[in-house]
Amino acid sequence: MIARLAVIGVGLIGGSLARALREAGAVGEVVGCGRSLPNLERARELGVIDRFSQDPAEAVVGADMVFLAVPMRAMRGVLETIAPALAPGAVVTDGGSVKGSVVADAGAVFGAPPPFLVPGHPIAGTERSGVEAAFAELYRDRRVILTPVEQTAPEAVDRVEAMWRACGAEVTRMDVSHHDEVLAATSHLPHMLAFGLVDTLARMRENDEIFRYAAGGFRDFTRIASSSPEMWRDICLANREALSAMLGRFSVELADLARLIREEDGDELLALFARAREARDRYIDGVR
């Protein structure tokens, strides 16, 4: 289906796409590109890629599909570098966690978002980074959101959709700004809470003792605070408007929760916890 795939950023997301397509027999050759030479050599050793170049322009030569899986802040530079080297008919897509910034980056590089660029986002991941963390099943039965814009060619969207389906994913389409608002709420805000909580506790003087007595609740809630700091700095800055709005809204809710506790309002606390539990049970039933 794909003759030559160029993966720019062979980490968890790019490496898992390459692995999944290989396992599905849906790709011929995979060419990798990245900043870290040891990571690329390891990717080749593991059979995730066939060969690599550290120059993105060289890596995309002759590729019919190009997948950008670099941190958000690196997207514009990569687009600039690959632009003159893309093969005629090549489709470019990405796996970045924020979509408005990718569309803006493409507009800045090409004058307007080009027809061959399909912004995308697999809603799947882990707290681990690098090619060692990549696995073929990451996208199976998970959602991938594509956010084509007015200029995007429908045939390019179809090809990217078929690529993700070959990985076992369910593909949906969404408006760019709606995507960024929804993900600010369901992904970016929870990461801020986890990073913020761990940092607050770690900076308390008695933190050694605190962590010694932290059990399952703390562990479950804070798993995502082990995620890549660079990746999350970039996501926050790329989605700053929607994320700031969500943080503002949540701060108000948190202050209200603190007031209910201070005022010993057991009835309201019970109502809030029951509402939240019901919503989470519904969510869990839906994903099962």
Ligand SMILES: NC(=O)c1ccc[n+]([C@@H]2O[C@H](COP(=O)([O-])OP(=O)(O)OC[C@H]3O[C@@H](n4cnc5c(N)ncnc54)[C@H](O)[C@@H]3O)[C@@H](O)[C@H]2O)c1
């Ligand atoms: N980790 C997740 O759970 C998750 C989920 C969905 C989407 N994403 C998005 O996918 C992208 C990649 O995330 P990841 O988790 O695979 O990160 P990762 O750290 O595992 O991999 C990123 C790779 O990009 C390379 N890289 C960085 N800057 C580069 C540059 N300028 N040129 C070429 N290569 C460069 C790094 O060397 C690294 O190998 C990010 O945009 C992230 O927001 C991550």
Ligand SMILES: O=C(O)C(=O)C[C@]1(C(=O)O)C=C[C@@H](O)C=C1
């Ligand atoms: O499960 C995790 O560790 C993740 O953080 C994955 C997760 C998320 O669910 O928030 C993180 C960032 C994304 O862009 C998509 C998925």
